[in-house]
Amino acid sequence: MTSDSPIIQINGLTRRYGATDAVLGLDLTVMPGRVYGFFGRNGAGKTTTIKCLLNLLKPTSGTVRVFGLDPAREEVAVKSRLAYVPDQVAFYPWMSVRQSLEYVASFRARWNWDLAHALLTQLRLPPAQRAMSLSKGQRTQLALVAAIAAEPDLLVLDEPTSGLDPVVRREFIRTVIGAYQDASHERTVFVSTHLISEFEGLIDEFTIIEGGRAVLSLEADEARARFHKIVVRFPEIVEGIELGGARVLNRRGRDVELLVTDDPAPVLQRLQAHAPSVIGTEALTLEEIFVTTVSPAGAPA
Secondary structure, three states: OOOHHHHHEEEEEEEEEOOEEEEEEEEEEOOOEEEEEEEEEOOOOOOHHHHOOOOOOOEEHHHHHHEEOOOOOOOHHOOOOEEEEEEOOOOOOOOOHHHHHHHHHOOOOOOOHHHHHHHHHHOOOOOOOOOHHOHHHHHHHHHHHHEEEEEEEEEEOOOOOOOOOHHHHHHHHHHHHHHHHOOOOOOEEEEEEEOOOHHHHOOOEEEEEEEEEEEEEEEHHHHHHHHHHEEOOOOOOOOOOOOOOOOEEEEOOOEEEEOOOOHHHHHHHHHOOOOOEEEEEEEEHHHHHHHHHHHHOOOOO
């Protein structure tokens, strides 16, 4: 496997539960050194996809490759190079924080104790504290420390901020991913979440999945350049404006917010013809792009 080969390659992945398609015809490619966002609502098929990546579920059809390998045929080779943190984590309750890390380390060819101790200190996780006395958020933090200390080539996170205090979510995840990627520019993060705002600025590329299907895959910078929000206020309520391909995000009396997914100039020109008192454009955040992608189309202006 070369440095320009995909870390994750999914082609036509379908996974059915009875008559229900949890994932249907999914294509996805993750290159080395990227933070790749896998966005979707609860039940969209994110966890099912990850379980197929880890050989915890077998695909109904399609192919999955991790490091160029089939995880079903070469499971040990694949899992020895990655770390996985699910949304629900557990440790042996009689073990302390340090004993839990020692247990995980015993299965790993690589382990960075200096990094583990530094993160425990930063996260205020006492090494002698019993795992059974940790809160859900602290158990998630410990699981992330264990994942990063193993220095894997691929870090797979499934709703990693589940149970964390909202005040510490963003700073915590930046610290964790920063510590992981600082060690090597080739390290890759695949993060599945429906809470996107805390990853704003970290994501290099993303796929939005809805109903088991990929509905949008883009570079983050390309998405911000493509999706624009126009905010306009009219002196009085205006009806029946011809907006072309624009979509109404919100309307409150004289104030209207519009979504444009290409050049906003023609829409701005049409709006200017109605002599707005305020008009401006701004790039959408990744969370706003996600919401507009999976939400029903807005009403006409």
